[in-house]
Structures are given as C-alpha cells and as structure tokens.
Amino acid sequence: MKYFFLFFFFVIAFSVSAQQNYDIVWTSQSNNASASMPCGGGDIGMNVWVEKGDLFIYVARSGNFDENNALMKTGRIRMKLSPNPFTGTNFKQQLHLRQGYVAVQGENNGIKTEIKIWVDVFNPVAHIEVSSDKKINVETSYESWRYRDRVITNRENWGNSWKWGAPKNNVYKKDVIDYSGNAVLFYHHNSSETIFDAVVKQQGMESVKEQLYNPLKQLAFGGFFSGKNFIATGTDTGSYANTDFKAWKLKSKSAAKQHALQLALHNAQVNDIAEWKQSLDSLQQKVKADKTAFQKTQQWWKQFWSRSFIEIDPAKKELRSWEVGRNYQLFRYMLALNVKGAWPTKFNGGLLTVDPIYTDTINKGLTPDYRNWGGGLHTAQNQRLVYFPMIKAGDWDMLQPQLNFYLRLQKNAELRTKVYWNHAGACFTEQMENFGLPNFAEYGTKRPDYFDKGVEYNAWLEYEWDTVFEFCLMMLQEAEYTGKDISDKIPFIISCLQFFDEHYQLLAKQRGAKTFDGNGHLVLFPGSAAETFKMANNSVTTVAAMQTIIKQLLSTNLSAEQKQYVELLQKRVPPLSYQQFNAHTTIAPAKTWERINNVESPQLYPVFPWGIFGVGKPGLDIALNTWHYDTSVIKFRSHIGWKQDNIFAARLGLTEEAWRLTSLKLQNSERRFPAFWGPGFDWVPDHNWGGSGMIGLQEMLLQTDGQRMLLFPAWPKGKDVHFKLHAPMNTTVEAELKDGKLVKLIVLPEERKKDVEMMLK
Template sequence: MPLGGGDIGMNVWVEKGAVYFYISRTGTFDEHNTLLKLGRIKLELSPNPFTNTEGFVQELHLRDGYMTIEQNGTKVQLWVDVFNPAIHTEVISKTKTDLIVSYENWRYKNRPVLGKANNANSYKWAPQGDVITYADTINFHKNGVLFYHKNRAQTVFDVAVKQQQLASVKNEMMNPLANLTFGGFLFGKNLESGSTYKDIYESTDFKGFSLKSIKGAKKHSFSVHLSTEVLSDTKEWKKKLLQSIKADETKKAKVQSKNWWNNFWDRSFVFTQKRHVTEHDSVYQIGQNYQLFRYMLGCNAYGKYPTKFNGGLFTYDPVYTDSTLKFTPDFRNWGGGTMTAQNQRLVYFPMFKNGDFDMLPAQLDYYVNLLKNAELRTNVYWGHHGASFTEQLENFGLPNPAEYGWKRPKDYDVGMQYNAWLEYQWDTSLEFCKMMLDLYEYNTEDIQKYIPFVKSCLVFFDEHYQYLAKLRGRKALDGEGHLVLYPGSAAETYKMTYNANSTIAGLQVITKMLLNLPLDYLSDSDRTYFEAFQERIPPMTFKQINGNKLLTPAVHWERVNNTELPQLYPVFPWRIYGVGKPQLETAINTWELDPDAQKFRSHVGWKQDNIFVADLGLTEEAAKYTLLKMANSGRRFPAFWGPGFDWVPDHNWGGSGMIGMQEMLIQEAGDSIYLFPAWPKNWNVHFKLHASKQTTIEAKLEDGEVKIIKVTPESRKEDVIISLQ
C-alpha cells in the first residue's frame, strides 16, 4: 500500500508480524542512472500484536495523508512531511512494548548488474563493459543509522557525451549525476544502537542495522530524515543533513502536512455511484481508482524530478511483477533517469483539470533545465538553432545511449538515434510546450520562464527542416511556401513520414497559443518571426474511405513500427477536433473507419482510445474503455496497474484513464464549457474539476438529473452547456 508526500514514496506492508516499508525519493540516480531506493525499514514489537489476520486493519487515510496499522490494541501510524524530506512513525499500545527498528539495505556491497537487470539503468541491453551498482555507506551514528550513496565523478553522462561526439561542449553542459549524494538518518528518542545481521528477502541478500528501545513503553516513535544534494565532500553532506533535523517541530509539521492533503482533496475530486457504493460495482471502482491514483501523484508534488511513468515512487521487488526477474528492489523496466516523453505526458496532462498546478513544475522545469544541452547538440551536429529533444531522453538532455546506438553506420547522421522506433521523433517536446502554455490558459500564471523553451522547440522545426530540404535540393520550402516535414515520424508508429499530421497539429497549436499570449511575452521581432513561421507550417492532410473524410497519419510513410494512433492526435492532445468544434465528423470517421484505428484498439497501458472516444462524444465507447482501463488492478492496492507495456504500478495507465474520465465530464470549445459530453446518463457522479480562465465547476449527476452546485467565477455560468446524451 502506497504512502508518501512532498517527494517521498513508500510501500508499506506487514509480513510475518513485522511492519516493512521501502523508501523512495525523486532524484536518487546512481552513476548509471538507476533510480535507487533508499532502503527498507523493518519494525518489530514485543510482545507482537500482529500475530494473525483476525482484527488486522491497514488503512490509508486519504483525506489526511497518513496510514495506520492496527491489531490487538496496538496502532502504528506512519506519515510523511510534505514540506521537508522526513518520514515519521508512531506506535501506541495499551501495554508496554519493546521495539526494534532496522534499516535494511541490499547495497551493503558492490553488486554486478547483469543481463536484463540493466533495463533499470541507462545502458539497457547494451552495457559497455562491467556495470556495477556501487556500495552505499552505512554506519551506526549517535544511536541512529546513517546511510548514503555518493556518485563517483565519472558517470553515464560522460559515456553518453563521448559516444555522441559532444566533447567539444562538454564543459558547457549540465551534468546532474557527478557527485550526487543521497541518503538519510534513522533515529528515535528511546532508541540505541543494536546489532547487525544478514538475510535474504525474495531473491536479494541484504544487511540490516538494528536500533532497539532503551526501555519498554506504551508509545514509541522514530523518524527517517533524507537529503539529496550534489556535494563532493560527504562530511559537508552529513553535517547539513543532521543540522536540518528539528525534532521539536514534528508536531507542527504533522498539522501542516494534514492541512496540505485536506486542501489537495478540496480543490478537485471525482466520486462515482455515491448513493450505491460497493467495491464490486464497476462504476464505483473507476471513481475510487481515480482518487487513489491522484493520491499517488500527490506524493511527488514537490519533487525536483517528475513522477516516472514506469512505477513512480512505488515499485517493489520485481519478482512480484515478473517471477523470472530475480533482481533487487531497485529494478524497474525502461530505466531510472530516462524519460519517455510519450508516456510522461499522460502522467502530467490530467493535473490541469485537477487544478494541481503546483505539481507541474517538477515536469516542466525538468525540460527547462535541459534546454541548453539540447541547443548545444543541435548546434554541434547541424550548425543551426533550436532545441532538439528526442524520445527516450536522459536526465541530462541527450538520447539514451542504448537507443542512440553503439553499432552505427560510419556515415550515419551523428545527431540521430540509430533506432527504428525513435528516428526523427522530435515532436514529443511540443506536448510539454502545450503544458507550459496551458498554465497560462488555465491559471493565468506568469509563464515567462517557459517562453525561451517554447520558442526554441519551434525554431528547431523551422531551421532543421529547411536544413534537411537544402541537403536534398535547391529549395528550403515546397511550392506553396511550406516546410517539408520529411523525414519525420508520427509517434513511434508511422516511420519516415512526409508531413505527419501529429507534428503539423502540434506546430499549429503551439504557435497559435504562443502568439495569443499578451504582447509583453514576445518582442516585436519574435512576434514577426513566429507569425511568418505560422505561415510556413503545412496544412493537415486527409483521405476518403467510401466517400467519408478521414485524418491521415501523414501524406506518406514507409513502414508501421508500433500501435499508436497519431492520426487522432489532432483530437488529443491537440484538441483541434472535439465536442462543439468544427468538422467533428471527420475525426469520428477516423476512429470508426481507419483500418489501423480498428486494429490497434486497446485499454492497456498508455493506450489512449478511452480519451479519443471521450473527446469525440462517443458515450457508449467511452464507458466501455473507461471501465476496462480504470477497473481494479487485481493487486492488493487497486490502482497498482500494469505492467502493460512498462512496469508496475503503471502511471501512464492511470494517467490516461484519468484524462479520459475528465474528458467524459467536461470539455471546452471556445468560451463554451460542455458538461457530461460523453458520460452515461445512468452513472451517478459528483465532481469538481477545473477549466480554463481560472474556472472551477462542481456538479452532480444523480439518477439521471443534473445539478450544478457551483461555478467559479459566477460569470462563467453562462458559458456552461449541459450536453448529457
């Protein structure tokens, strides 16, 4: 069961009478870009209250953001400080108990990483020589346990820079891995140092460091304080960590954290079948799991790094996902510091309608921090301007080394990934441009810090495709004065495309949104440039099937590599087509008649069919795919979906499900706000969601009757249209 807050995530369970929890935190990347856990805590009580299942209760108190475990008159309460990196555990018993709390770590020694285990780091299937997860430093310290991992100066960043021939600008590049130090301190008032021990959990050996209570008591407490910093001097790291611990402020921090969670739940929600609540009701489940997944996202509200699509902070022993993968708890498929933009976007887009604007900087600032590295690689490789962001992007802005390719043709473009799925896939960065601009649309935030990023991404397309055209012939533009977007890519599916509609739609929407900002966001020269660029973007293309007009993936493509539907990206994420918008029938025809749209349909993982049909107002199909996608996962915690195409818990599975439910409840077209555009009339729901122009709407559908509870600001009531079918 997950627990977290701020930027900390834990998995908490009881096994053989002991309470365990894994500790994860954003940004804990090792030399090879594995996202390492910070260890495991084991809590034992004597006499042991957790002896059987009778009367056992483990409860996640969503409203207040804490967890309790109760049995036989003993309660264990766990909570995370939202504003400071600290975990707190309190034990209250009717009679005195003795406590042992142990810090357990499988990185007590150097561990070779072999075979598929490298899928957790940036080497993946192509490790270069021996890969070793280096040992942590773990010691008793002042009746506590101090533990940390310090990266060496040489990391996969250096390997990638050399591989990708960027040594000439290496000193100008941002390097997040060298000397990164992360760990923490376990301690408690009534605790003293105990013994060490070694054991095996599942397939992984580990070493434990125990603290024991000085005397029996009815109340015990202990804390784990964490620190992550780039510091070459570990003494300085230890000093700063220990000085940050202010035990007398714990009570105040608990109240502040509770208040944060209360406010979090007040700003948006979706409850389904409220008058007919049963956990076996499939419609009830989708609302329950919407809330549970949002809680998981809230556990990384303030991380330096975004919540990862492939498990977030809540991965666990891989044998429970795939029994053949007998690796350490650090394992997750598809890397630790590698960001797959097509998947990440699905984790962060739902935050807008949830009103979780304070959670977006973790993802958006991540890209802004990589801007210089992306611009440097563009200039080194092709001698022009703009930021070239690729899919499978490392947290230092370069392509993943394995997918860049180690065995490359001698004369192959050094700036390109030698990868059949990823070649020429530049446009995933545009969706994060949209999020940046949406912050203004939804919340009128000052987004000035994001404008250089947005401009640079657009400039890349303008200059790079003119550059490529000039390599092929005399002219930089086609006969109509438009860019020739060739070679391109429509997601990972349609490869070597000519004018992919997904790319064209993205360029059109981002340029329009940029030019629609208040005048002070762009200089006169910038405005003139982007107005001209807008005219150079080619029009989207269509085809006919039995006299019906459809969107195409592109004018032309050479092969099909995956099972996405980029021909429907003008519906989502670009929202050119949708309820209340022109030519909706064209998009519906695409969904219904396109052979690949029919063949690729699924609810699994990052599949977006539930979103497409919701945006098209196809209520029956939206209900079908939402019930499939947001059903209980089959695991103990209902929102631990996956592995799908990725890992458990699959966050892009949850994110795409959440987006689809939002679109079923509320869509916008111009100033109009459509309520229930794809929501079944017989599904009871009570929701509060956000729309553009700092608008919130709370409404109910109960037994077929709609009640609008509150629209803020009131002036937007006149824009609301009930479109229940």
C-alpha cells in the same frame, strides 16, 4: 478580510466533506511486497505492508540517481513489536486517504497497538509512530541490498541507462552504511565519472561537455534513521524475495506505550561528503524543533482534496462505476506523493515499485531497484499521460517538476542542435536522459560511421523530435487556466519551434534547390508520427502540434520580435493530410510514410492532445470517420497501459466507447491495492495507465474550447456523478448529476456560468 477567510475555509470544508470515504482497509496481513499500500508526501513514496507479524516499508525518494542513472530505492525498514499485537486475529491496515497517512492496528493477548506512518509534505522526513495501551518494546532495522558491490545482470541493466549496451561486469557500487551513535547513517556518493561521460563521448558532444548540465556528477543521496530512546544493537543478514540484504538494527531502550522513529533524507551534488552530512544534520535539527509538522501536513492534504474530485454512483458501492470513481481518487493521491519533487514522477512505477519478481516472474534475481525502461531515462509519450490530468484537477504545484525538467534541459538541447547541425533551436528526443541527451543504448551502439550523429540509429525513435510540444502545451495551458505569467517559458517554447523551422529548411537545402514546397510550407521530412509511422512526410503529430502551439502562443504576451517570428512561422506550417477508407475521409498519419513500427494511433492526435477536432468543433465527422474506418486505428484499439483510445472516444463524444474503455482502465488492478495497475507495456504501478484513465474520465465530464465549457459531453445515461474540475480563466466547475437530472451546478467565478453548455444526451 476575516469573513473572506471564513468563507474560504467553509468552501474547503464543504468540498472535502462532500466526498466519499475512499479509504482502503485491509483486515488481513499481506503475503509479500506486491500486496503493499502506498504512503508518502513531498517527494517520498513508501510501500507499507505487514507480513508474518512484521511491518515492512520500502522507501523511495525523487532524484536518487546512481552512476548508472538508475533510480535507487532509499532502503527498506522492518519493525517487530514485543509482545507482538500483530500475531493475533484482530488486524487492520488503513490508508487514510484524505489525511495522507497509513495506520496499522493490531490486538493480541490484551494489547492494542497502532502504528502511524506519514511523511512531512514540506520536509523530506518520514515518520513512524507507535502507540500502545500497554508498554511494548520495538525492534527495527534499516535493510539494504546495496551493502556490497553488485555485478549487474544483463536484464537488470534495463533498469538503468545502459540497457543492452552496458559494459561487461557493470557494477552497482555499494552504499556507505554504518552506525552514527545510536542511529543509522547511509548514503551513496556518485563519483565524478558516470554514464553521463560515456553518453557525451558516444554522441560526439565532447566539444561542449563543460557547458552541459550534469545532474549525476558527485550526487549524494541517503539519510539518517533514528528514534528517541533507541539504541544500536548490531547488524544481521538475510534474504527477501531472492535478494540478500544486511540489516542495521535499532531497539527501544525500554518498553513504553509511545515510540517514534524518523527517516530524514537529503540529496545534493557535493565534492566533499562532509558538506552533505552537515546539511543532513541541519535538516534533523529543524525537524526536531518543529512540533507542528503533522498539523501542517494535514492542512496541505485538506486543501489538496478541496481542489477537485470525481465520485461516481456514490450510493452503489457494488458497481464498477463506484470503483472507477474511487480508483481515480486513489491514483491522484499516488501522483501527489511527488508534489515537491525535484524530478518528475516516472511513468514506470513512480516512487512505488517493489521487488521485480512480483511484477514479472521472468525477472528473478533482480534487486528492488529494478524497473523496466530506466530510472533517470524519461520517455515523453509516457510521461505526458502522467501529467496532463493535473490540469483539470488544478494540481499546478504537482505539474512543476515535469515542466522544470524540460526547462533545465533547454541549454543542453540547444547545444545538441548547434554541435550537430550548426543552427538554432532545442532538439529534444523521445527517450531522453535527465541530462537531455538520448539514451546510450537507444542512440545506437552499432551505428554506421556515415549516419547523422544527431539522429538516433533506432527504428522506433529515429526523427521523433516533436513530443516536447506536449509539454509546451502544458506550459501554455497553465497560463490559459490560471492567468499565470509564463514569460519565462516563452523562449523555451519558441526554441522548440525554431528547431523544426531551421532544421527542416536545412534538410530541404541539402536535398535540392528549393527550401519550401510549392505553397511556401516546410517539408517536414523525414519525420515520425509517434513511434508508429516512420520516415514520415509532414507527420500529423508534428503538424498538429505546431499549428496548435503557434495559435496559443500568439494569444500570449509576446515581444514584437517574438510575435513577428511566430507569425512568420505560422505561414510555413503545412496543413494536415487526409486519406480515404471506404469512401470516407479520415485524418492521415502523414502525407506519406514508409513503414508501421508500433501500435499507436497518431491519426487521432489532432483530437487529443491538440484539440483541433472534437465535440462542437468543425470537422468532427472526419475525426469520427478516422475512429470508425481507419483499419490501424481499429486494430490498435485497447485500454492497456499508455493506450489513449478512451480519451479519443471522450473527445469525440462517443459515450458508450468512452465509458467502456475508461472503466476498463480504472477498474481494480490485479493486485491488492486497486490502483497498482500494470505492467502493461511498462512496469507496476503503471502511472501512464492510471493517468490516461484519469484524463478520459475528466474529458467525459468537462471539455473546454476557448471560453466554452461543455458539460457532460460523453457521460453515460443512468450513472450518478458528483465532480469538481478546473477550466480556463481561473474557473472551477462543480456539478452533480442524480437520476439523470442536474441537481447542482456551481461555477466560480459566477460570471463564467454563461459559458457552460449542457451536453447531456
């Protein structure tokens, strides 16, 4: 056994040491928060920067939802040293990528100082540690713009779940912030009534209100900012990026070479805030007693980086290709900041947003809590691009917050179906609150009385119910890749399928005497192919999803009753539809549709995510025709934001286009930190931009089809690459290509090497 562990740690050490040093190093200070550097871990994200000699840190934590369902910042930390080593010319700020922390160094007038900022991966605590070669004083403060009630501007309501439907003079209620001894205690405690109640009433769900999962009621979030040998020195006021704030200041009792501060955070739904305070105090005592937290966190980051990596042209840092490999790693690090999150990483900025004026200059006067498209609101087509890259990266722990999000909401989605249509199955909408109901504004604030209460009165979102299937696919792929028993998730997947089965039978019976079409298939009308092809009949996204989910589901361990139902449903799913462009057969977005409403290309969803067509699969010519000849596919092609044309190109073996689009996605952002892309269609940093870039790069290197593993199916000639990725059946593939030749191939377990097919062109 001891030899096994020695071998295990040798493999980890080798994999880590094989990677490039992708640390980000700045030798000058930043102009503002937009030029910040990400840091964090567990479920805490921080933006770190030094501006005019002061250290600043924005702190955010997964699950900080207020009454309006905005995702609120924890606050901002400011630190000033005296004498100040950051007022000289010798300055360095470094993201130690593999170790997961940020260090800021400065030297002035003979004083050398380093500040290390890191987060405990296993406990929600952020640490700020100051080390100096001479004694210095530290003055720090906890800054909050929520020290008072704030009437929310019309635009800022787009950062919560009211959007354009907010009541007049809607308010962000103030936090409770005060000194507790020589520390700062701060928290926000939601009232019993939140936007949840308004949504339930608006959508006619009062009859089952007490059965509905409600994550907002009396939610308390906040924490405790303290440091050994620090004392409270009073409050101050100021303004940053056009937003006023109040500061609660702490100062070191005396000058010293070492100083340490901690920010301990806690979230819980409690009737009595005293219960929340007691749990926060227990967390603090636990942290004080643990002297090995940094070592444990370092061990976690070490094993994280050993799981997988991609590095390109390692000896050619001047090339964009090297930049692309580096930025892939940087973005994967950003995703890892929420590995322990109770809630998924949001596509529209994750935990790393800053003052909105630095993202969109038209949004003046908005607070740092703002992000476009909501905080507790989740948009499935964007979220899936954040989470699909975790599969080939082997980041199964990071995937769980998104899967658990849906599992928690199953009952609410089934109650929704029961109330509106009195049949079974879970109905999930595309834009959905963290309690499983449609967004207040997107549901329709000016709905006709006659309109079906279960359907959003919305040109973009009506009848778009099939996006949940991509998360069902993630659940099935976790079993396929790891062998994990997903019997606890099977009822969820079947419930999602059952909704479509029973609902479209119901609609058919309302229209006429026959339940199925002439071939015994469901008539999936009205439906939607993404947000683009509306009022669709047999949408390609729905048909491809159901075909694929059912096929994979039948390969799992179903009960006899489950298997009988799924096999019956398989016979009811209609075939894909096709159309002609210049005498070329292409995949159609649906059998019929009434209008085009957005700029997506669902015609290629059977390529990704559903994998029906692709390299080495039947019908590749039809999928290629769709790419080359479908006029809307050509018109909508882009690398911006959530566009996934780079993934389509990789899956189709279109090497030149796959590289062009993926390298555009993963090139340096317009901001100081290379992976802070956006806003695109959403916000900064745009996580579905980075996620789609990651997926495209992975698919260029490794594609799978059952047991088959296609190596370099869309890799450009002349680019060196070294990667390690995951494949089904608990398999990892590490390969290195140098000067056009394969110089390393390690497949574990070794018996899977026979399933590798070399696709180099």
